[in-house]
Structures are given as structure tokens and as C-alpha cells.
Amino acid sequence: MRILFVVPGMGYGGAERVISILSNAFVTKGDSVKIINFDKEGITAYHLNAKVDLYKLGNMNTKSLKSIVSFINNLRSMIKAYNPDVIISFINDVCAITALANIGLKYPLIYSERNDPRFINNSLKEKSYGFLVKSLTDGFVFQTNGAKNLYSKKVRNRSAVILNPIQMDAFPKCWQGEREKLIVSVGRLHPQKNQKLLIKAFSNIADAYPDYIMKIYGEGPLKQELINQIHELELSERIFLEGNVENILERIVSAEIFAYSSNYEGLPNALMEAMVLGIPCISTDCSPGGAAMLIENEKNGLLVPIEDELALTNGLDYLLKNKEAASRMGACAINLVNEVNEEHIVREWQSFIQRIMDKKRNKN
CATH class of the missing domain: 3.40.50.2000 (Glycogen Phosphorylase B;)
Known part of the structure; x- marks a missing residue:
């Protein structure tokens, strides 16, 4: 053909x-x-x-x-x-x-x-x-x-x-043992992806979890606004914009949480890959339902409403406080590989x- x-x-x-x-x-x-x-x-x-x-x-x-x-x-x-x-x-x-x-x-x-x-x-x-x-x-x-x-x-x-x-031969092995005190997100720096919401949600729990940092991977037109937001929140030593990298899966596999904050999306590749890696995931329930096709709430991840700062804040807090539940969701998320x-x-x-x-x- x-x-x-x-x-x-x-x-x-x-x-x-x-x-x-x-x-x-x-x-x-x-x-x-x-x-x-x-x-x-x-x-x-x-x-x-x-x-x-x-x-x-x-x-x-x-x-x-x-x-x-x-x-x-x-x-x-x-x-x-x-x-x-x-x-x-x-x-x-x-x-x-x-x-x-x-x-x-x-x-x-x-x-x-x-x-x-x-x-x-x-x-x-x-x-x-x-x-x-x-x-x-x-x-x-x-x-x-x-x-x-x-x-x-x-x-x-x-x-x-x-x-x-999902191209499994390019995937690292799922992380074994204690995870890094790290929250990661991957996506174009664009209003659609709403990283501003994610940064604000992290800022709400930053004092409660002083050992944790967040890394956001991707490039885009929102970059300078995000830099300014991080600076205004005095989190320049806690939140890092990492840009585009070739070995993204190796960079995120050990993270404690993968967070996705998009307002609308097709089918979020980055979220799907994080789930197959077994990373505990939280995502906005972005239209037209891509995240909801991947995540069964509280079974293999957490779904929260779009543009809901409190819900995203509480979701991050829940995953950090309840490590056993988070680990269980991450393990269940790996089964997505059978479909993708x-x-x-x-x-x-x-x-x-x-x-x-x-x-x-x-x-x-």
C-alpha cells in the first residue's frame, strides 16, 4: 500500500x-x-x-x-x-x-x-x-x-x-521504589493548556510541601507570562520551565505526580504516556472528553473540572497526602497500554x- x-x-x-x-x-x-x-x-x-x-x-x-x-x-x-x-x-x-x-x-x-x-x-x-x-x-x-x-x-x-x-519500545521501565518529590507537566505553553492554573494550584500547597518542586516541559507563546507569574508568586526556586527535551519520558518517569490542566484537548498524548508509565495522574476534565476516556476518576487517576483552582489544588494535595492511594491509581493506569x-x-x-x-x- x-x-x-x-x-x-x-x-x-x-x-x-x-x-x-x-x-x-x-x-x-x-x-x-x-x-x-x-x-x-x-x-x-x-x-x-x-x-x-x-x-x-x-x-x-x-x-x-x-x-x-x-x-x-x-x-x-x-x-x-x-x-x-x-x-x-x-x-x-x-x-x-x-x-x-x-x-x-x-x-x-x-x-x-x-x-x-x-x-x-x-x-x-x-x-x-x-x-x-x-x-x-x-x-x-x-x-x-x-x-x-x-x-x-x-x-x-x-x-x-x-x-x-503508544510506542512501547521507546518507553523506559516503570519506576520502582520511592518517587522523587516532583510534580511534572508536559504541554505547549499556551492559554489552551492553562499552565497558569497549575502554577497557581501548586502555589496554594507549596508551603505545606516545602520539599517539592514542579517542572513544566514545553515551549510556546505563554512562556514569558508564566515566568512572570512564577516570579510574582516567589516560586522561582520551586517551579521550573524546562522547555522541549528529547528524552522527556526519562525525565518524568520518577515523578510523584503528573498534572494536566488543559481547558480543551483532543486526546492528551502526554497524559496517556504518563499513565502508561504508572505515574499518579491528575487532569482537568477537558472537552471534548479525551481525558475522561483515559481516566476513570479515583480508580486510575483524578479528574477535576476545568478552570477550577480549588479542585486542582485539593487534588494535588490528596495525591501528596495519600501516597498509597496515589500509588494504587498509578499501578492501575498502566493497564491503559492494552488499549493504546x-x-x-x-x-x-x-x-x-x-x-x-x-x-x-x-x-x-
């Missing part, structure tokens, strides 16, 4: 990690995989098998109609030259451009929704992209039932809910791809 991914970039992020895992798995199984990347200057953050063909097409100049048409024509030529059995596109605007380039061609197109549609598709431009995606795409992959249910019945009938894969291991998720993708290909073939 010839599989073409069309993506906005291959830097650090949940979608990029999933694309790399799927691409590597597909070529290992004998498929041909090409990735067309719209970010010409960006890094490739995650390992790609040497058999994966990565091409950096570059960004589209949206201010010039001539440039837009030229970009779409170039993409169309590349699609035709590769002659894929299926095209898979991530992110609303990229899929819309891909759909335009694919008009009149025989290739089935699958869109993978990566976030909460209610928060990312609100501008006129994004709504226009969304219309093109819904009109010109053959199949949809959602991460949560909540996201799927926000779409029309026509879309739902040609869709599947598939969780993100790479082999299982890749089979689900293969099955859905075949379903969409067959449907497209019968339609033609």
Missing part, C-alpha cells in the same frame, strides 16, 4: 508523534510512506524510519491568490506523482488545501481531527476550511466520541474513533483505511 501523509509540520507535538509512529509502523509492515510537510524550515522532532520519504514543501502564502493557486497545483502534482492508495491529512487548514489539490483525482482522503472543533474552527477562514474538509473528505478519524458527536450524521457515518498509539499499544492502534488504522478505500472504489 502507498500511504501519503500531508501535515503542517513534524516538530514537537501530539499529532507529529502519532504521524511518526504510524509512518514507521507502516513501512515496517512493507507499505510505502511519504510525508509532505508544509513547514520547510521546521525540525523533525521524532525519529522516522529511513524508508519514510519526508518532503518539505514549505508554507503557502495566503496573501496572494496567485501563490495559493501555485501552491495547490504543486501539491496536486506531487500527489499525482506519488500515486497513493490513500491520503491522510492532519489539521483543518492543511486538509482543506489537500482536499482542493485532490479534486478530480481518484485518491481517497482521510482527515484526522486532533482537537476540540468548538474551539479551533470558529473564524470565518477556519469555517471555510471546515466546509471544504466535510465536503471533500472520504473518511474521518476522531480521537474521542465527544469530538465525533459534534459533527453531522453524514460525517459520523464515514468515521472511526481511534486512540493515539502501537500494534493494536495500527491495526485499527489499517482496517479503517481499507474500509474507506473499498467505499471509494465502489463509489467510483
Whole structure:
């Protein structure tokens, strides 16, 4: 099978990690995989098998109609030259451009929704992209039932809910013994992720737990505001912004708590990985239900309402005070691997791809 991914970039992020895992798995199984990347200057953050063909097409100049048409024509030529059995596109605007380039061609197109549609598709431009995606795409992959249910019945009938894969051979062993007096969080420094709430919640318990520190991994536009907040709370020696790191799992595996404070999300990769590592986890119940798909409250982690400082504060306090309960939740969370291991998720993708290909073939 010839599989073409069309993506906005291959830097650090949940979608990029999933694309790399799927691409590597597909070529290992004998498929041909090409990735067309719209970010010409960006890094490739995650390992790609040497058999994966990565091409950096570059960004589209949206201010010039001539440039837009030229970009779409170039993409169309590349699609035709590769002659894929299926095209898979991530992110609303990229899929819309891909759909335009694919008009009149025989290739089935699958869109993978990566976030909460209610928060990312609100501008006129994004709504226009969304219309093109819904009109010109053959199949949809959602991460949560909540996201799927926000779409029309026509879309739902040609869709599947598939969780993100975990690449277990890249995972360190679960931590044995006493955990570090450390609370960790991983995510882009962005208002969506609401690290401000997490920092405030930690500040509320900092005096009660003077030996504990917090490390937040990730980069983003909120960084300076977070630095200022940490300084104002006089916690510069207790809360650290660690940036992006390559060996993130090794950095967090020994932590006592993994905390996630997002307001909305697709399926939180970082939370999922922390759970599989057996770290006791607390997360906001972010829409459209990704965290709730992973965490059964008080069984394999804690769920608290979004933007609820008191609830997050109390949750952190509970996990630190009740180490036996926290350890039990962490041990239970490891079982999530049965649902998200790479082999299982890749089979689900293969099955859905075949379903969409067959449907497209019968339609033609």
C-alpha cells in the first residue's frame, strides 16, 4: 500500500508523534510512506524510519491568490506523482488545501481531527476550511466520541474513533521504589493548556510541601507570562520551565505526580504516556472528553473540572497526602497500554483505511 501523509509540520507535538509512529509502523509492515510537510524550515522532532520519504514543501502564502493557486497545483502534482492508495491529512487548514489539490483525482482522503472543533474552527477562514474538509473528505478519524458527536450524521457515518498509539519500545521501565518529590507537566505553553492554573494550584500547597518542586516541559507563546507569574508568586526556586527535551519520558518517569490542566484537548498524548508509565495522574476534565476516556476518576487517576483552582489544588494535595492511594491509581493506569499499544492502534488504522478505500472504489 502507498500511504501519503500531508501535515503542517513534524516538530514537537501530539499529532507529529502519532504521524511518526504510524509512518514507521507502516513501512515496517512493507507499505510505502511519504510525508509532505508544509513547514520547510521546521525540525523533525521524532525519529522516522529511513524508508519514510519526508518532503518539505514549505508554507503557502495566503496573501496572494496567485501563490495559493501555485501552491495547490504543486501539491496536486506531487500527489499525482506519488500515486497513493490513500491520503491522510492532519489539521483543518492543511486538509482543506489537500482536499482542493485532490479534486478530480481518484485518491481517497482521510482527515484526522486532533482537537476540540468548538474551539479551533470558529473564524470565518477556519469555517471555510471546515466546509471544504466535510465536503471533500472520504473518511474521518476522531480521537474521542465527544469530538465525533459534534459533527453531522453524514460525517459520523464515514468515521472511526481511534486512540493515539503508544510506542512501547521507546518507553523506559516503570519506576520502582520511592518517587522523587516532583510534580511534572508536559504541554505547549499556551492559554489552551492553562499552565497558569497549575502554577497557581501548586502555589496554594507549596508551603505545606516545602520539599517539592514542579517542572513544566514545553515551549510556546505563554512562556514569558508564566515566568512572570512564577516570579510574582516567589516560586522561582520551586517551579521550573524546562522547555522541549528529547528524552522527556526519562525525565518524568520518577515523578510523584503528573498534572494536566488543559481547558480543551483532543486526546492528551502526554497524559496517556504518563499513565502508561504508572505515574499518579491528575487532569482537568477537558472537552471534548479525551481525558475522561483515559481516566476513570479515583480508580486510575483524578479528574477535576476545568478552570477550577480549588479542585486542582485539593487534588494535588490528596495525591501528596495519600501516597498509597496515589500509588494504587498509578499501578492501575498502566493497564491503559492494552488499549493504546502501537500494534493494536495500527491495526485499527489499517482496517479503517481499507474500509474507506473499498467505499471509494465502489463509489467510483
